[in-house]
Amino acid sequence: xxxxxxxxxxxxxxxxxxxxxxxxxxxxxxxxxxxxxxxxxxxxxxxxxxxxxxxxxxxxxxxxxxxxxxxxxxxxxxxxxxxxxxxxxxxxxxxxxxxxxxxxxxxxxxxxxxxxxxxxxxxxxxxxxxxxxxxxxxxxxxxxxxxxxxxxxxxxxxxxxxxxxxxxxxxxxxxxxxxxxxxxxxxxxxxxxxxxxxxxxxxxxxxxxxxxxxxxxxxxxxxxxxxxxxxxxxxxxxxxxxxxxxxxxxxxxxxxxxxxxxxxxxxxxxxxxxxxxxxxxxxxxxxxxxxxxxxxx
Amino acid sequence: xxxxxxxxxxxxxxxxxxxxxxxxxxxxxxxxxxxxxxxxxxxxxxxxxxxxxxxxxxxxxxxxxxxxxxxxxxxxxxxxxxxxxxxxxxxxxxxxxxxxxxxxxxxxxxxxxxxxxxxxxxxxxxxxxxxxxxxxxxxxxxxxxxxxxxxxxxxxxxxxxxxxxxxxxxxxxxxxxxxxxxxxxxxxxxxxxxxxxxxxxxxxxxxxxxxxxxxxxxxxxxxxxxxxxxxxxxxxxxxxxxxxxxxxxxxxxxxxxxxxxxxxxxxxxxxxxxxxxxxxxxxxxxxxxxxxxxxxxxxxxxxxxx
Numbered sequence: 001x002x003x004x005x006x007x008x009x010x011x012x013x014x015x016x017x018x019x020x021x022x023x024x025x026x027x028x029x030x031x032x033x034x035x036x037x038x039x040x041x042x043x044x045x046x047x048x049x050x051x052x053x054x055x056x057x058x059x060x061x062x063x064x065x066x067x068x069x070x071x072x073x074x075x076x077x078x079x080x081x082x083x084x085x086x087x088x089x090x091x092x093x094x095x096x097x098x099x100x101x102x103x104x105x106x107x108x109x110x111x112x113x114x115x116x117x118x119x120x121x122x123x124x125x126x127x128x129x130x131x132x133x134x135x136x137x138x139x140x141x142x143x144x145x146x147x148x149x150x151x152x153x154x155x156x157x158x159x160x161x162x163x164x165x166x167x168x169x170x171x172x173x174x175x176x177x178x179x180x181x182x183x184x185x186x187x188x189x190x191x192x193x194x195x196x197x198x199x200x201x202x203x204x205x206x207x208x209x210x211x212x213x214x215x216x217x218x219x220x221x222x223x224x225x226x227x228x229x230x231x232x233x234x235x236x237x238x239x240x241x242x243x244x245x246x247x248x249x250x251x252x253x254x255x256x257x258x259x260x261x262x263x264x265x266x267x268x269x270x271x272x273x274x275x276x277x278x279x280x281x282x283x284x285x286x287x288x289x290x291x292x293x294x295x296x297x
Numbered sequence: 298x299x300x301x302x303x304x305x306x307x308x309x310x311x312x313x314x315x316x317x318x319x320x321x322x323x324x325x326x327x328x329x330x331x332x333x334x335x336x337x338x339x340x341x342x343x344x345x346x347x348x349x350x351x352x353x354x355x356x357x358x359x360x361x362x363x364x365x366x367x368x369x370x371x372x373x374x375x376x377x378x379x380x381x382x383x384x385x386x387x388x389x390x391x392x393x394x395x396x397x398x399x400x401x402x403x404x405x406x407x408x409x410x411x412x413x414x415x416x417x418x419x420x421x422x423x424x425x426x427x428x429x430x431x432x433x434x435x436x437x438x439x440x441x442x443x444x445x446x447x448x449x450x451x452x453x454x455x456x457x458x459x460x461x462x463x464x465x466x467x468x469x470x471x472x473x474x475x476x477x478x479x480x481x482x483x484x485x486x487x488x489x490x491x492x493x494x495x496x497x498x499x500x501x502x503x504x505x506x507x508x509x510x511x512x513x514x515x516x517x518x519x520x521x522x523x524x525x526x527x528x529x530x531x532x533x534x535x536x537x538x539x540x541x542x543x544x545x546x547x548x549x550x551x552x553x554x555x556x557x558x559x560x561x562x563x564x565x566x567x568x569x570x571x572x573x574x575x576x577x578x579x580x581x582x583x584x585x586x587x588x589x590x591x592x593x594x595x596x597x598x599x600x601x602x603x
Contacts, residue, residue, distance in 0.1 A: 032403075035403050036403065039400065039403055039404070039415065042400075043415060043418045043419070045478075046418050046419055046421060046422065046478060047418055047421070049422070049425070049430060049433045049434065049437070049478075050421060050425060050433075052433050052436070052437065052444070053425075053429060053433045056433070056436065064442055065441075065442055067447075068447065069442075069444045069447055106332075109328065110328035110329040110332055111329055113325045113326070113327075113328055113329065114325065114326050114328065114329030114330065115329075116325055117321075117322045117323075117325035117326040118326070121318055121321055121322030121325060121326075122318055122322070123318055123319040123320075123321070123322025123323055123326070124319055126322060126326075129326065129330070132338070133333065136333070136337055136338065136341070138587075138588060138591060139341065139584050139587075139588070140535060140538065140539055140580075140583060140584055140587050141539075142539055142541070142560060142563070142580070142583075143341070143344055143580035143581070143583060143584050144337065144340035144341050144343075144344055144580075145340075145567075146340075146344060146347070146563075146567045146573050146576050146577050146580065147339075147340035147341075147343035147344050147347060147577070148336065148340045149568075150343070150573075151336075151339065151340060151343075166332060166335070166336050167336040167337070167340075169332045169336075170329075170332035170333045170335065170336035170337045171337065172333055172337065174329070175329045175333070200321045200324075200325075204325070225423070225424070228426060229423070229426055229427055231426075231427055231428055231541070231542040232539075232541050232542070232560075232564075235545075236568060247426055247427070247428040247429075248428075250428050250429060250432055251428050251432075251545075251546060254432050254435070254546060259439075259442070261436045261439075261442065264432050264436070265432070265433065265436070267429075267432075268425075268428070268429035268432050268433060269429075271426055271428070271429050272424070272425040272426055272429040275424055275425075275426070276421065276424050276425065279417075279420075279424045280417065283413060283417060286420075287413075287416065287486055287490075290483055290486045290487065291486060291487060291490040
C-alpha cells in the first residue's frame with residue numbers, strides 16, 4: 001500500500017484501446033459486464049426487504065402463515081392497516097415527525113450560532129471550548145444514556161419527546177460542522193458590515209447566515225436522519241404508548257405479537273415509505289448533505 | 298483561560314472592543330453550549346463517576362474499582378460480549394469499506410441517472426430505518442414462515458427448515474449480514490463523490506504513459522481518496538461497535554449469549570437489571586476501546602499516506 005513511492009510500473013504494456021478507457025462509459029470489458037450483472041443482482045437483494053415490507057403489509061394472516069409464500073399479494077387486504085390505526089399509529093408518526101423536525105430546527109439554530117462564534121469571535125476560552133467539543137465527538141453517544149435517563153427523570157422530561165430532542169441538539173457534531181463552514185466567511189465582509197453600523201445580530205442574520213446556508217442544509221439532513229435512526233435513545237426515554245415514535249411502535253408490535261407479520265409490516269411500511277419518498281424527492285440534497293458533512297468533518 | 302496577557306498600553310477603545318467580542322462570543326455560543334454541557338458533558342462526567350459506585354434501584358455507595366474488577370471476571374462480558382463485538386467490527390468494517398469502494402468504482406462513471414439509481418438503492422436501508430429493516434429480516438429468517446427457508450429448500454441447499462436466528466451457529470452471521478446492508482449506504486455515497494473528484498489530468502497522464510487500470514487505481518486514485526477512506530473507517534467502526542437495534546430486536550443477545558455484544562450487555566445490565574454503576578463501567582470501557590481503534594486507524598492512515 002506504499003502508494004506514493006516512486007517505483008516504475010511493473011507492467012508497461014501499452015494498450016492503445018485502454019488509453020482513456022477510464023472515462024468512457026461504453027467500454028465493455030468482461031470484467032465490467034460481470035461487475036454490472038453482479039451489481040444488478042445486489043441491487044435487487046437490497047430492494048427486496050423493502051418490497052417484502054410493502055407487499056407483506058397487504059397480505060392476510062393465512063397467506064403469511066401458508067407453507068408456500070406468495071411473491072405478490074394475490075388477494076390484497078387492508079385489514080393490517082385497519083388494525084394498525086387502532087393502535088395509535090398516527091400518533092406515533094406525528095411524534096416522530098415532531099421529534100425529528102424539532103431536533104433539526106434547534107440543532108441548526110444553536111449550531112450555526114455556536115459555529116460562527118467559534119470561528120469568528122475571539123472570546124476568552126474559545127480554543128478550550130472547541131477542543132472539548134472535538135473530544136466529546138469521538139466518544140460513543142450511547143455511553144451517556146444511563147446518566148441521561150436519570151437526568152431526564154429529574155427534569156421531569158422522561159417519557160416526553162423532549163428527552164430525545166434535547167440530547168440530540170446537544171451533540172457536538174453540528175457546532176463542529178458549522179465552525180468549518182463559518183471559517184470560509186471573509187473577515188472583510190464582517191468588518192465592512194460593522195463599519196456600516198450593523199449590530200451583531202444584523203451581521204449574523206444578513207451576512208453570516210446566507211453564506212453558511214449550504215452547511216445548514218447539510219446539517220439539517222444529517223440531524224434528521226440521525227434523529228430518525230436513534231432507536232436506542234428513543235427506547236430508553238419513551239415508554240408510554242402515547243409518546244412512542246414509529247420505530248418504537250413497530251418494535252412494540254413485534255415484541256407483543258411476534259408472528260403477526262402482516263401487522264408488523266404495515267407498521268414498517270408506515271414508518272419507512274413516507275421518508276423514502278421524501279428521500280427520493282430531495283435525493284440531491286441528501287447526497288450533498290452526506291458528502292459535505294464528511295468532507296468538512 | 299484569558300486572552301493574551303493584557304499589556305499596559307491597551308487603550309480604552311481596545312478594551313471595550315475586546316469586551317464586546319467576549320460578550321458577543323458567549324451570547325452566540327450560549328445555546329449550543331447550554332445543550333452541550335447539560336446533555337453531553339454532564340452525563341459523560343456522571344457516567345465516569347457512577348462507574349465507581351454500586352448504583353442500583355436501592356443502593357448508591359462508593360465501591361472504587363470493584364465494577365471494573367467484576368467486569369474482568371464476568372465470563373459473559375469477556376468471552377461473549379467483548380469477543381462478539383470484536384468479531385462484528387473486524388468482519389464488518391473491512392467488508393463494508395471494500396464493498397462500498399467496489400460499488401462506487403463501478404457506478405461513478407456511469408450516466409448520472411444510473412449512478413443515482415444505484416446510490417439510492419444502496420442507501421435505502423439507511424433511510425428505511427433500522428427497526429423497519431430489522432423486523433422484515435426477522436420475518437425473512439423466520440423458522441416457519443420465512444422465505445429464506447422456503448427458497449433454500451427449493452434450491453436443494455437445505456433439507457429441513459433452519460432456525461437461523463435461534464441457532465448459536467448462524468445467528469451472529471445473520472446479524473453481521475444485515476448490519477452490512479445497513480452500513481454500506483453512506484460509504485458508497487462518499488466514495489462516489491471522492492472518486493469523481495480525483496484529478497482527471499493525473500489519470501489521463503498515467504494512462505497515456507501506459508499505466509494499467511489497476512496501477513492508475515493504486516497509484517493515483519487510492520492516495521487521493523485516502524481521507525474519505527479514513528473517515529469511512531472511523532464511522533463504520535463506531536457504528537459497528539454500537540450496533541444495537543439489530544441485536545435487541547432479533548435475538549436479545551441469545552441464543553445462549555451467542556450474539557451478546559457490549560452495547561446490548563450495557564442495555565441489559567443497566568435497563569433490565571437496573572445495575573447502573575456496572576453498566577456505566579462497561580460504557581467507559583467501550584469508549585476506551587473505540588478511542589483506541591480510532592487512534593490506530595488514524596496512525597495507519599497517516600503512515601499509509603506517506
